[in-house]
Amino acid sequence: MNRYSRIVGTGSALPGEPVSNAELVRRLAERGVVTSDEWIVERTGIRQRYLAGAGVTSSQLACQAARNALAAAGLEAREIDLIVVATSTPDYVFPSTACLVQKALDAPGGAAFDVQAVCSGFVYGLATADAMIRTGIANRALVIGAEVFSRILDWNDRSTCVLFGDGAGAIVLTADTCPGVRAARLHADGRQEAILRTAGNLSGGAIVGHPYLTMNGQAVFRLAVSVLDTVGRETVAAAGMTLDQVDWLIPHQANVRILDATAKRMGIARERVVVTVDQHANTSAASVPLALDQGTRDGRIQPGQHVLLEGVGGGFTWGAALVQI
Ligand code: UT7
Numbered sequence: 135m136n137r138y139s140r141i142v143g144t145g146s147a148l149p150g151e152p153v154s155n156a157e158l159v160r161r162l163a164e165r166g167v168v169t170s171d172e173w174i175v176e177r178t179g180i181r182q183r184y185l186a187g188a189g190v191t192s193s194q195l196a197c198q199a200a201r202n203a204l205a206a207a208g209l210e211a212r213e214i215d216l217i218v219v220a221t222s223t224p225d226y227v228f229p230s231t232a233c234l235v236q237k238a239l240d241a242p243g244g245a246a247f248d249v250q251a252v253c254s255g256f257v258y259g260l261a262t263a264d265a266m267i268r269t270g271i272a273n274r275a276l277v278i279g280a281e282v283f284s285r286i287l288d289w290n291d292r293s294t295c296v297l298f299g300d301g302a303g304a305i306v307l308t309a310d311t312c313p314g315v316r317a318a319r320l321h322a323d324g325r326q327e328a329i330l331r332t333a334g335n336l337s338g339g340a341i342v343g344h345p346y347l348t349m350n351g352q353a354v355f356r357l358a359v360s361v362l363d364t365v366g367r368e369t370v371a372a373a374g375m376t377l378d379q380v381d382w383l384i385p386h387q388a389n390v391r392i393l394d395a396t397a398k399r400m401g402i403a404r405e406r407v408v409v410t411v412d413q414h415a416n417t418s419a420a421s422v423p424l425a426l427d428q429g430t431r432d433g434r435i436q437p438g439q440h441v442l443l444e445g446v447g448g449g450f451t452w453g454a455a456l457v458q459i
C-alpha cells in the first residue's frame with residue numbers, strides 16, 4: 135500500500151496587537167528615520183505587522199501555533215513523533231527551537247530539529263517531514279515556521295525595518311494511504327548568499343560581524359519572481375498535474391508586487407492567490423503556514439483542493455510543495 139503524508143490541521147500565532155504603518159512611521163520618526171504609509175503601501179502592499187514584545191521568543195510563538203494546529207487536527211501533542219521548526223531567529227544557538235517546543239508541549243521521545251533556510255524554511259521543513267513520513271521514519275509530524283525577525287532588524291535602516299513582522303504558523307502532517315503532499319522540490323544557490331543575510335556570529339562572548347539583516351532589495355526581488363515561477367511549474371509537473379489544476383497559490387509573503395508578478399507569470403488568477411503580506415508583513419519562515427492557516431480558517435481552502443506552497447529567501451534558497459488538502 136502506498137504511504138503518503140497529509141496535512142490534517144493548521145494553526146497560527148501572532149504576538150500582541152497589530153502595529154499599523156502610521157504607528158510605525160511615528161515610532162521611526164522619534165529616532166529620526168523618515169518613511170511614510172504611502173511609500174510602504176505602494177512599494178510593498180504592507181499595511182501592518184505584529185511585533186513581539188520583550189521576552190517573547192520564537193519557541194513560544196511556535197508552541198502557540200502548534201497547539202492550535204493540534205486542536206484543529208484533534209490530536210494530542212504526545213501523539214507527535216517529529217517536530218521540525220523552520221526559523222532564522224532561534225531562541226538559542228543550541229539546543230534547537232524544536233527541542234524547546236517539544237519540552238513545552240510535553241511531548242518527549244520523537245525527533246526534533248530546526249531547519250535553517252530563511253524564508254524558504256517552512257517549505258524545506260515540509261518537504262523533509264514528508265520524506266520522513268513516506269519512508270516510515272515518522273508517523274505524525276508538526277512542521278512549524280516561527281520567527282521574531284524584529285530582533286535582527288536595524289531600526290535605523292528604513293529600507294529593511296518596515297518590511298518584516300513576527301509570528302508563527304504550524305501544520306500537523308500525518309501518514310496516510312492517499313496524498314497529501316503530491317510533490318515537493320527544493321533548490322539553493324549559495325553564490326547569492328550576500329544579497330540577503332545577517333552576517334554575525336557569537337564568539338568569545340560577543341557578536342562578531344554584523345548583527346542585523348541586510349538586503350539588496352532589487353536583486354532579491356528579481357530572483358524571487360524568477361524562481362517562484364520556475365519552481366512552481368517544476369513542482370506541479372512533478373506531480374503529473376497542470377497549473378490550471380492548482381486551486382490556491384500561496385507564495386512566500388514578502389511583497390505584494392512579487393505575489394502579483396509571480397501569479398501573472400504563472401497564469402494564475404489573482405483571486406486564487408492567498409495574500410496576507412498586507413496584514414502580517416514579511417514573517418520569513420512563518421509566512422507560508424500563516425497564510426495557509428488563514429485561507430483554511432476563513433473557508434477559502436476546501437478539502438480536496440490543491441494548494442501550491444512556495445518559499446524563497448536568504449541562502450539563496452527556494453522551493454515548492456503541491457499539497458492536496
Ligand atoms: O523575505 C526575503 C525576500 N525579500 C524580499 O522579497 C524583498 C524583495 N525586495 C523588495 O520587496 C523591494 O526591492 C523593496 C520593497 C525592498 C524596495 O522596493 P524598491 O521599489 O526596489 O525600492 P528601492 O530600493 O529602489 O528604493 C527606491 C527609493 C530609494 O530612494 P531614491 O534613491 O530613489 O531617492 C530609497 O531610498 O525608496 C527609498 N526608500 C524609502 N523611502 C521611504 C527605501 N526605503 C524607504 C522607506 N520609506 N521605508
